[in-house]
Amino acid sequence: MAGLTIDRVTKRFGEQRAVDALSLDVEPGEFVALLGPSGCGKTTMLRMLAGFESLSEGEIHLGGRLLAGLDQHVPPEQRNMAMVFQSYALWPHMSVADNVGYPLKLRRRSGEAYQRQVAKALAMVALEPYAQRSPQELSGGQRQRVALARCLVTDPDVVLLDEPLANLDRHLRAAMEQSFRDFHRRTRATLVYVTHDQSEAMALADRIAVMREGRLEQWATPQTLYRRPRSTWVASFIGQGSQLKVAAGRPGQRLEEATLMRGLAAIATERTQTVLVRPEHVTVLPDSSSFHALRARVEGVTFRGERYELHLCLESGEALMAYHHEALTEGQKVGLTLHEGWCLEPDA
Numbered sequence: 107m108a109g110l111t112i113d114r115v116t117k118r119f120g121e122q123r124a125v126d127a128l129s130l131d132v133e134p135g136e137f138v139a140l141l142g143p144s145g146c147g148k149t150t151m152l153r154m155l156a157g158f159e160s161l162s163e164g165e166i167h168l169g170g171r172l173l174a175g176l177d178q179h180v181p182p183e184q185r186n187m188a189m190v191f192q193s194y195a196l197w198p199h200m201s202v203a204d205n206v207g208y209p210l211k212l213r214r215r216s217g218e219a220y221q222r223q224v225a226k227a228l229a230m231v232a233l234e235p236y237a238q239r240s241p242q243e244l245s246g247g248q249r250q251r252v253a254l255a256r257c258l259v260t261d262p263d264v265v266l267l268d269e270p271l272a273n274l275d276r277h278l279r280a281a282m283e284q285s286f287r288d289f290h291r292r293t294r295a296t297l298v299y300v301t302h303d304q305s306e307a308m309a310l311a312d313r314i315a316v317m318r319e320g321r322l323e324q325w326a327t328p329q330t331l332y333r334r335p336r337s338t339w340v341a342s343f344i345g346q347g348s349q350l351k352v353a354a355g356r357p358g359q360r361l362e363e364a365t366l367m368r369g370l371a372a373i374a375t376e377r378t379q380t381v382l383v384r385p386e387h388v389t390v391l392p393d394s395s396s397f398h399a400l401r402a403r404v405e406g407v408t409f410r411g412e413r414y415e416l417h418l419c420l421e422s423g424e425a426l427m428a429y430h431h432e433a434l435t436e437g438q439k440v441g442l443t444l445h446e447g448w449c450l451e452p453d454a
């Protein structure tokens with residue numbers, strides 16, 4: 107197993123910087139997600155890791171070995187990495203087992219060693235009973251597992267995955283998330299996973315690199331991204347929540363209930379700090395009275411099965427999202443207690 111070092115990597119296409127001075131240290135065996143909106147440079151970064159794209163600046167190391175830099179470009183087939191694409195790219199005329207064994211054939215493996223490695227890779231994705239089927243006889247999720255087995259069969263140091271679940275329906279995606287977790291637990295390969303779906307990245311990765319316009323916005327565990335997003339931009343991208351103005355705190359500070367409620371009650375000109383309030387930190391008191399310091403009007407109610415999602419409008423005009431155990435009526439006035447908030451850096 108080897109770790110990856112991405113050191114100030116830049117990729118220019120003409121005037122545009124698709125990736126801009128990106129640095130990441132990925133631990134051996136770590137599951138990492140590159141997350142960001144469409145066009146932020148995720149796929150370009152992945153292609154540079156795989157060796158399909160050259161670097162404009164910076165270096166990439168695997169273990170102690172320089173893979174790519176100013177005068178160095180190790181070709182893809184010598185990097186001991188494997189890439190899984192959105193489209194699976196399976197051969198339709200070959201059986202599942204032959205698809206999985208194809209990279210071994212390219213390396214001129216045969217006989218018993220070949221059979222053993224194919225069987226082992228198929229077992230890792232629980233597809234042994236399907237070995238002799240053709241890919242057309244499989245579901246989308248099963249096809250993606252064949253693609254995973256094919257990339258595992260050569261024992262790569264690093265597995266690169268480019269939106270591998272993008273073509274699957276929601277139900278299947280959830281089941282496949284579990285397959286990816288199992289896959290990672292069994293192989294302990296270093297995984298770099300590209301996605302624009304924050305819930306997928308949060309569910310799977312040990313650490314997430316949040317990218318925006320080629321640059322790294324934040325590099326942290328899912329828990330840290332959720333609880334302590336750095337900027338207003340990251341906070342609006344990860345999870346649900348509302349951004350309010352308060353007269354309290356500074357970026358990177360957690361506000362307790364009393365400070366937060368006092369800070370919200372201040373006059374508008376003093377409320378200059380943006381605070382993130384997650385919906386689970388809001389208590390809604392349906393019988394609004396003048397007794398409540400903070401009041402709001404119910405603007406919308408969405409039933410989510412286990413709870414209702416309320417869209418509220420504060421007296422300041424700011425929007426606030428909250429959860430509640432029962433349905434309220436639109437237009438209803440409510441009192442609120444906000445239990446905590448997280449102070450954000452302004453958007454650069």
Ligand SMILES: Nc1ncnc2c1ncn2[C@@H]1O[C@H](COP(=O)(O)OP(=O)(O)OP(=O)(O)O)[C@@H](O)[C@H]1O
Pocket residue numbers: 119124142143144145146147148149150151302
């Ligand atoms: N070969 C290329 N030539 C010119 N521009 C390119 C090329 N490849 C990518 N780009 C540009 O670089 C930027 C980053 O593209 P990239 O595909 O890496 O983004 P992405 O984050 O993977 O997006 P998506 O989620 O939509 O796949 C985009 O603006 C894209 O148009």
